Structure formats: structure tokens, C-alpha cells
Amino acid sequence: MICALASSVCFGAASVFQAMAARAAEPGTGSGVDVALMWRALRQWRYIAGLGMDGLGxxxxxxxLRTLPIYVVGAALAASLAVTAVIASRVLHVRLKRVEWTAVGVVCAGLAMLAVASGKEGHREVPDALPWALLAVAFGVLLLGMVAGRLPPRSRALVLGLGAGFGFGVVEVAVRLIDGIDFADPAWYALLVGGGAAFLLLTSALQRGAVTTATAGAVLGETVGPAVVGVVWLGDRTREGLGWLAVTGFAVAVAGSLTLARFGEPPAPADEAGPGSAGTPLEVGHDPAPERNPGTP
Known part of the structure; x- marks a missing residue:
């Protein structure tokens, strides 16, 4: 559980650096997933720092994941939004509303319930088709990103975020299936393709879509699906008689994280940001209106 929470802290801090770098990168000409965007973002030192934190996380x-049920780890990862919100309030001087501070407390309460109720990870024999199904989903995430470019802006942000969440969910499940280094195992390729596709879609979503919508999609994609797979196919269980507490804690933690979805991309610091940096992230595709000169109609 300590590792799960520490991972959440790393991911929460990394999102601050990566989102700022994604916005600072030169935008592409298309409307969907921009493959070159990640390379442009890599020129930003903040993105490199964020990747380092992601690696540690x-x-x-x-x-x-090797010692806890997937539903616990997934909820802890979603809680990284609470970490980002707190960092934004302290470092970037973003003012949190009362409901958002309450959501931070709700996330912590949900994780506490999960810590009490969760049992050990399952050791059930998995179906032979499951690793191949994961690989298919990973490639499906890439296809989803291509389709998203044809959607309206609001739907595009949700689909890109949801696809990124599915990719991260593939990684969570694949880690549980991998047993040693075996490059003939499709779970390895599912992990690589799913993780790469998730980063690509999430980076594109941060630059091209409404932050709240994209982040909410990612939270749902990376928590609900993997939790179901862990319980149904991998044998994840709770402590005896505490199943209700685990379900409640999971729902509470995810709901609190969704309330904090706007912190999927906090605003840039005041000395670097332009209009819109005083506590509310700019929505992609809605440029601030230029200042008028005195006397100009």
C-alpha cells in the first residue's frame, strides 16, 4: 500500500510538469492524435522531468500490483489527481474551492477504506486468451486515437482521455500476468503497446481537449475495467466480510478523483502563463480574447 501511495505521488507531480510541457510544445495542424507531439514535448525539460517521475512511479x-488487488492500485493511481491539486495549490498558487478540498479528503477516506478491506492479490489460473485479448485492446487504443480526430472537440477530449485510461488499464493487468522475462508472452507486447498508446493519447488530449473531460475519461478507463478483470479473472478478493467496504471505498475514491478532474492539467505559474493562469486552466481551442487598446471599438 505504501508503494501504491508513493506511486500516486510520483504520477501526481509528474502531471504538473508534463501538462505544462504539452501546452508549451508547438501545436500540430491536425485535430486528433499527433504522433510528433510527444517528440516536440520531449524538447521541454519539464516533460523529461515528468517522465523521470513517471518511471519511478x-x-x-x-x-x-504484485502484492495488492488491482482495484486498490487503480484507485490509488486515480488519487494522483488529489496529489496534483495539492501541489497546484502550494506551488502554482491555485486556489482550491471548498468542494475541491472536500474531494481531497474524500479520496483519502476512500483509500483508507480500501486499505482496511483489501485482501491479497489473486493467484487464479488465467485463461490463455487473456494476454492476447490485452494485446488486442492495446492496438484498439491506437485505433481509437485515430478515430478521435474526426469527432467534435468535446467528444474528442473524452474519447482521447478514455482511450488513454484503457491503455493504462492494459498496463495494470499485464503487469499481473507477466511472470519473468519471456518475449514470446503477448502480455509483454500488450504492456509496451498499451503504455505507449496511453502516453500518446493522453499527451494529445492535454493539448487538444478540455482538461476536465479528458482527465475524467482517463480516470474511468484506468480504474473500472482493470478492477473488474482483477476480480473476475485474476481472483482478487477482499478481507472476509468486508466486500461492501471495498466497493464503497473504491467508489468514493474514484468519485472524489473525478471531482478533481480539472487538475489533470493545472495552470502554468503566473510568471510563465498568460491570460487564464489565475486559477482556471485554459480550455484548448478557446484562445483568450486579445486586449483592446483604449479608444478601439
Missing amino acids: FALQIVA
Whole structure:
């Protein structure tokens, strides 16, 4: 559980750096997934720093996934939005509303319930088709990103975010299926393709879509599906008689995270940001109106 929470802290801090770098990168000409966007973002030192935090968070996530049920780890990862919100309030001087501070407390309460109710990870023999199904979903995430470019802006943000969440969910399940280094195992390729596709779609969603919509989609995609797979196919269970507490804690933690969805991309610091940096993230595709000169009609 300590590793799961530490992973959440790493991901929450990384999102601050990565989102700022994604916005600072030169935008592409298309409306969907921009493959070159990640390379442009890599020129930003903040994106490199964020990737380093993501690497550490992923290592901690692997440890957590090997010892905890997926539903616990997934909820902890969604709670990274609470970490981002707190960092934004302290470092970027973003004013949190009362409901958002309440949501931070709700997320913590949900994680506490899960910590009490969760049992060990399951060891059920998985169907042979499950790794191949994961690989198919991973490639499906890439296809989803291509289709998203044809959708209206609001729907595009949701689909890109949801697709990124599915990709991260594939990674969560694949980590549980991998047993040693075996490159003939499709779960390895599902992990690589799913993780890469998730980063690509999420980076595109941060630059091209409404932050709240994209982040909410990602939270739902990376929590609900993997939790169901863990319970149904991998044998994840709760402590005896505490199933109700685990379900409640999971729902509470995810609901609190969705309330904090706007912190999927906090605003840039005041000395670097332009209009819109005083506590509310700019929606992509809605440029601030230029200032009028005195006397100009």
C-alpha cells in the first residue's frame, strides 16, 4: 500500500510538469492524435522531468500490483489527481474551492477504506486468451486515437482521455500476468503497446481537449475495467466480510478523483502563463480574447 501511495505521488507531480510541457510544445495542424507531439514535448525539460517521475512511479506501481488487488492500485493511481491539486495549490498558487478540498479528503477516506478491506492479490489460473485479448485492446487504443480526430472537440477530449485510461488499464493487468522475462508472452507486447498508446493519447488530449473531460475519461478507463478483470479473472478478493467496504471505498475514491478532474492539467505559474493562469486552466481551442487598446471599438 505504501508503494501504491508513493506511486500516486510520483504520477501526481509528474502531471504538473508534463501538462505544462504539452501546452508549451508547438501545436500540430491536425485535430486528433499527433504522433510528433510527444517528440516536440520531449524538447521541454519539464516533460523529461515528468517522465523521470513517471518511471519511478511505474516501478512502485509494479511492486504494488504484485502484492495488492488491482482495484486498490487503480484507485490509488486515480488519487494522483488529489496529489496534483495539492501541489497546484502550494506551488502554482491555485486556489482550491471548498468542494475541491472536500474531494481531497474524500479520496483519502476512500483509500483508507480500501486499505482496511483489501485482501491479497489473486493467484487464479488465467485463461490463455487473456494476454492476447490485452494485446488486442492495446492496438484498439491506437485505433481509437485515430478515430478521435474526426469527432467534435468535446467528444474528442473524452474519447482521447478514455482511450488513454484503457491503455493504462492494459498496463495494470499485464503487469499481473507477466511472470519473468519471456518475449514470446503477448502480455509483454500488450504492456509496451498499451503504455505507449496511453502516453500518446493522453499527451494529445492535454493539448487538444478540455482538461476536465479528458482527465475524467482517463480516470474511468484506468480504474473500472482493470478492477473488474482483477476480480473476475485474476481472483482478487477482499478481507472476509468486508466486500461492501471495498466497493464503497473504491467508489468514493474514484468519485472524489473525478471531482478533481480539472487538475489533470493545472495552470502554468503566473510568471510563465498568460491570460487564464489565475486559477482556471485554459480550455484548448478557446484562445483568450486579445486586449483592446483604449479608444478601439
